Amino acid sequence: MVDFALTDTQRELRRVAHEFARNEIRPIASELDRQADPRQSFASDLYPRANALGFNLALIPEAYGGAGLSDLDFAIILEEVAWGDVGVALTYVGHWLALSPLIRGGSDDQRRRWLPQIAASPDRSFLAAICATEHGVAGDLTPREYLGSSTRDVGLEAQDFFTNYTLPRAEQREMTTQAIRDGDEYVINGTKRFITNGPVAGMYLCIATVDPSKPDALATAAFLVPAGAPGLSVGTIENKMGHRLSITSEIIFENVRVPAEDMLPGGAAALRYGLECSNTTVGALSVGLARAAYDEAMAYAKVRYKGGNRIIFHQAVGMMLADMAIAVKTARLLVHQSAWHNDHCAEPNTIAAMAKVYASDVAVKVTHDALQIFGGYGYMRDLPLEKWTRDARVTPIYDFTNEMLRANFILPALALGAGI
Ligand SMILES: Cc1cc2nc3c(=O)[nH]c(=O)nc-3n(C[C@H](O)[C@H](O)[C@H](O)COP(=O)(O)OP(=O)(O)OC[C@H]3O[C@@H](n4cnc5c(N)ncnc54)[C@H](O)[C@@H]3O)c2cc1C
Structure with missing residues (x-):
């Protein structure tokens, strides 16, 4: 039986995360976003309060001091956090990208030595980081x-x-x-x-x-x-x-x-498995960001009067809003299915990669369209549309780029017989 209904616990997790996003994250996001010094933009005070709700313990099994939530539970939480601010959500994605290979692929001894310290952190500020990217290729230009292109031309023939x-x-x-x-x-x-x-x-x-x-x-x-x-x-x-x-x-x-x-x-295979599952988190974050932009565009279209009517009644705007809602819901379904797959199937899957690619492309498109619905006001810094458009642009880039996921994960799996 397929059941799309959230459990009572999941609805409660979503409520708590949404209230935190609305009351604690949204009020500080815009001002921190504008700080010129990137060190001043990090909301270090926020994390002990967010972690008191268990955000940095969510996916750690209870046996190691964690909350023992499922990937689906956490995808629901992360969507709400990203609705508040996607940079805060990325802080947790970075944390879980580092911990997922340990939780899924580490030895029991490693899990016992490393995971309990996160719950035991006295000021609840413990976050982890994954160090994968480098500007490598020995001998190459970093x-x-x-x-800029004018400073160097490698002279391809x-x-x-x-x-x-x-x-x-x-x-x-x-x-x-x-x-x-x-x-x-x-x-x-x-x-x-x-x-x-x-x-x-x-x-x-x-x-x-x-x-x-x-x-x-x-x-x-x-x-x-x-x-x-x-x-x-x-x-x-x-x-x-x-x-x-x-x-x-x-x-x-x-x-x-x-x-x-x-x-x-x-080695690489176990690591890849842990990281592949984590694509779900980037998908969930992208859904939250897209939903934030959709919510704002819908609210504005209902009140803005132009061209003889409220703009929601101009067919071009109305169709855009309907398409945005369809895209957000479709992305969420794929994210939730990939989370379910992570929770129930102990082998790598491409659904998480598909969810990340699709949801991040949706985040770019929906934030862009939401700004369009605001007209010139969307381009001004008084409103969050320009911030969300900047925020969305990186979602197809980070973690694995969408090109890498399509070419190296999704396409080979499909060609080798993975069904859709
Ligand atoms: C905000 C942010 C946060 C990040 N956080 C982390 C983090 O916590 N830990 C971490 O390790 N990294 C992190 N990254 C790095 C991120 O994962 C990389 O930027 C990303 O994987 C792309 O690598 P690159 O920047 O070296 O681009 P490149 O690999 O140089 O890619 C350049 C272009 O070539 C394309 N390309 C490259 N290889 C292929 C291929 N095989 N097939 C098809 N196309 C290809 C890419 O899609 C892209 O368009 C972060 C990046 C950002 C922007």
Whole structure:
């Protein structure tokens, strides 16, 4: 039997999260978004209060001090948090991206040593961070050195387009962060970029190659690293276009020593599984952002009088609103199905990737259309439409980009027989 009804508990979770978003997040979002210094945009005071509701414990099993919620429960909460502000929601997505591979793929010993400290954090401020992205490819230009196309022209020739084939993924060696075994420890060196919660995290899940002579697919591993580990430091704090209430930075590893027992078992495959399931969270966040924009556009269309009528009665506007609602609801259904799949099926699936791709594209389109419905007022900073449009733009980029998910996750699974 298919049952789309939320349980009483889920409705209560949604109510509590929505009230928190309305009363605690919305009132501060606009002002923090406008802070010029990205350090001032992070709402550090907010998290102890949000975590008192269990937001940073949600998916941790009760046996390790967590709330033991399901992925579906958490998708419901996250949609509401993102309705309040998507940067706050991203803070939790970054947290769960780091914890999901540990919860799903870590050994019992690792879970017992690492997870209870989150519930035990005295000021309830504990957040985790995943350190995967880097500007790697050894010897290549790093984007931070790239100062616009006029400063550098690599001079491709016409023939390059005939001879330049993609290196098969099974042979790619692009990871520059290395974790080299030394006795009972691994020594980590490398710089990770764009790390959500980088400057405020209590623990880091660092992705590195344990053997640079081997392709990444065979040598990638994940390490649990505590904040304050000697050699770990915070680099540049990023000044982002949107999602300004989340904090993003470089994390630098210089001879950081990690005990061998803090390497997650299962290598790249286990890690990939944990991260694939986490696509659901980015989908849920995107739905919340899109819904915020839809709600505002609907409210405005009912009161704005122009062209001889309230604008909702202009067919072009009315159709746009109906399409926005259909898109948000469809995205939510896919997100909830992917959460259900994460909760009930112990093997990787493409539904979470589909949910992330679809919901993030919906967030971009719906915020864009909502701004359109506000006309010139939507473009002004008095209203949140321009903020939401900036916020939405990154959702198809972060985590895995939508192009990567389509090309490397969804298409191969479909071609190899995954049904739809
Ligand atoms: C706000 C924000 C928060 C983030 N938080 C984190 C975090 O907490 N932890 C973390 O590790 N990272 C984080 N990231 C990084 C994010 O995951 C990456 O930016 C993203 O994976 C893309 O990588 P890239 O920026 O290196 O782009 P590139 O990989 O250089 O991609 C450039 C372009 O090439 C395309 N492309 C690249 N490879 C392929 C391929 N194989 N097939 C098809 N197209 C391809 C991409 O789709 C894109 O259009 C964050 C980024 C942002 C903006």
